[in-house]
Amino acid sequence: MLEKPYKNVSFIYSHLMRSIDYVKWANYIFELSKELKRKPKNILEIACGNGKIAELLAKKFKNYTSCDYSLNMLKQVSSKRNSRVCADMAALPFNFTFDFIFSTFDSINYITNRTSLQNFFNEVAKCLSEDGSFTFDVSLEKNSLKYVRYLNRSGKFNGIKFSQKSNYNKKNRIHYNYFDITFSNGTKVQEIHKQKIYHFNDYFDLIENTSLYVSKCYDAFAFKQATSDSERAQFVLKRK
Ligand SMILES: C[S@@+](CC[C@H](N)C(=O)[O-])C[C@H]1O[C@@H](n2cnc3c(N)ncnc32)[C@H](O)[C@@H]1O
Known part of the structure; x- marks a missing residue:
């Protein structure tokens, strides 16, 4: 969702x-x-x-x-x-x-x-x-060009699994961060964060x-x- x-x-x-x-x-x-x-x-x-x-x-x-x-x-x-x-x-x-x-x-x-x-x-x-x-x-x-690679990561915190994928679109100058999150009860959600550069x-x-x-x-x-x-x-x- x-x-x-x-x-x-x-x-x-x-x-x-x-x-x-x-x-x-x-x-x-x-x-x-x-x-x-x-x-x-x-x-x-x-x-x-x-x-x-x-x-x-x-x-x-x-x-x-x-x-x-x-x-x-x-x-x-x-x-x-x-x-x-x-x-x-x-x-x-x-x-x-x-x-x-x-x-x-x-x-x-x-x-x-x-x-x-x-x-x-x-x-x-x-x-x-x-x-x-x-x-x-x-x-x-x-900043976007320098850190985009570092922002591709995954992990677990307080029983919540997450993965983050980041990319910067030079054409529309939007920096995207996609988060996939799985809660300990198995519920999966996604958030897409857009930032204008x-x-x-x-x-x-x-x-x-x-x-x-x-x-x-x-x-x-x-x-x-x-x-x-x-x-x-x-x-x-x-x-x-
Ligand atoms: C990268 S976080 C920074 C949070 C905090 N200032 C810090 O230094 O850790 C961006 C924050 O902006 C808030 N935010 C994004 N768009 C917003 C809006 N239109 N109005 C109010 N808050 C917003 C988000 O909910 C989030 O808490």
Whole structure:
């Protein structure tokens, strides 16, 4: 049975990401939050997944809201300091603003067409306070080409068998991940994850049409300028 992305991958996500250094990632986001001139009063994490970053950052910030469209991912968020909201990032349900908004780990690449990506930036603009800042990373083509082979893997975690096949289609610039999952009761499901690998300049073009501007664009995990040859770029947006 074909299922919605992350409905079932949520059960093996912590295993798939076991080698990711979330402490380093959270510290980097914390450093980026200092681009604000004052301490943020409230924070929104978009596409928070199972809340690994929230576990680390909710201690440092008050009024921390985590949002993701996968209820099963949200259920695994263990931090009790943050509010959790199940929502699509392309239709944010907030009627107040946040001082600091962020998203990690290629989540934005799950928006697979330019119109939706444009809507997403407009949605964030509506939720960002006057002097707030929004930071997110994106995976670029070099990253897809470099890691596609590593993402072909299989294993077993908590009695759940899985196999992941990954391929990058250079023509439509979609990075596909196919997950076949067999639960311990024999139930088999499949998820197909599609991520759009936009051109580096697409982000600048789309952001230009919003009330936001690109204040910084770093090579991810660093503070030097990203280029179209970077593997991952970290955007920092502010209000015009
Ligand atoms: C690669 S995971 C990253 C999760 C987390 N940020 C991390 O660093 O581990 C991508 C996340 O994006 C979420 N996601 C994908 N499309 C979404 C959408 N349209 N709205 C909200 N969340 C979405 C998925 O449910 C998943 O939790």
